[in-house]
Amino acid sequence: MSAARPRSTRLIVALDTKDPAQAVAWREATAASAGAVKLGLEFTYAQGLDAVRDVAGTRPLFLDLKLHDIPNTVASAIGSLARLRPAMLTIHAAGGRAMIAAARRAIDESFPSGERPLLLAVTVLTSLDATALHETGVESDVADQVVRLGRLAMSAGADGLVCSSHEIRLLRDALGDDPVLVVPGIRPAGSAAGDQKRIMTPAQARDAGADWIVVGRPITRAADPAAQAAAIAAELSA
Template identity: 60%
Template sequence: MPLIRRPQSGRQQIIAAIDTADPARAAALCRALAPEVGLLKIGLELFVAAGPAAVRDAAARAPVFLDLKFHDIPNTVAGAVRSAAALGPAMLTIHAAGGAPMVQAARRAAEEAGGADRPAILAVTVLTSLDAATLAATGVAGGPAQQVLRLARVALENGADGLVCSPQEVSRLRDAFGDEPMLVVPGIRPAGSPAGDQARTATPAEALAAGADWLVLGRPLTGAADPAAAARAVAAELPR
């Protein structure tokens, strides 16, 4: 699959997070949601339970966002990226906190594995479950916004194609880095939905207005009685 391009509008901007440890449920969710969204996200929970087969099965239905957040020494991350690229994801994630050499190694490995068809490398800045107090307890001063900008600069200057960030940092990132970086934004909650364990959230319309490219939705879709209908309802509210 060629390096993924930005979505135009509507359902293509939605990434459905298939967060379950049950392969049968994951398969059912992929079947229901693939026609209604732009990408299917496979994260740690499903990957640990079902392995590469889960990625291949999802990729047969829609482009895949492989969200395993690689964070290790550069050589290990490079090997993981090469292995991941063989599964055919459109996007994969690394942690920007791994530093410049790790980001560079990930980008080189993606190019070696896929060339023009390589997956996009997205750097995770600050997890949406973290707030200023939690960051301070780990020794990070200045709060999430400052740390996101620090890590974003490291990632983008060393080969990342884009970033994963919370809705609250989208406009700051656009101001700092312009339109070029792809921005994938979790912590999306339709109006009236509970925040769950996300500390920094926004509605789909708010995130897009700030400059998001893709919106990651998990429980608002997968926890609905009719996931496909829930996805269509979100898409109907997006600008066209």
């Protein structure tokens, strides 16, 4: 079992909207508390890559497009994303070893050495529980599948993993401190779970060993997003 270690857990604010002006407003409101912003499928499909670059501005960008296709297509897509200079980008670990390795090569070839984003492999979506996973034909339980995909992704060249908070300790035990763990499905105490099935509070995720937590609606739907982001950042640093 891996030894616990002090770690600094930082906040990523998910700018989940189709509206560039709203995304910029949230970015600015949370800039003092968040280490990065997330833009994903909703915004990118609605507004395009130039808008992604403009909305991110000078903030570190977690580009969450969850690429999942044949290796050559994923590699080519990553080459097309290089102009955005994201700090992190996501692929699906379920795409397999060859796809993950192709993504690794594409990053190394498409980005200057000092500007290469972290390649993060999504294990099992936080909206899936055991029943939903079994419906897809995966007979393993969620924890086993997360560890299996985590081992695969890291051995194929990923820098880290996207996992639910409930699998952080399992991955630390299995893989140690090397993987950067980015954890969505975080809900401050009293927040609605929404469509997330496997959730924790910010402090619980920090204590379990998360490097980054991703929080969207509890911040962006709050009456005062800046205050909510500051409260979460304070909880992480307590």
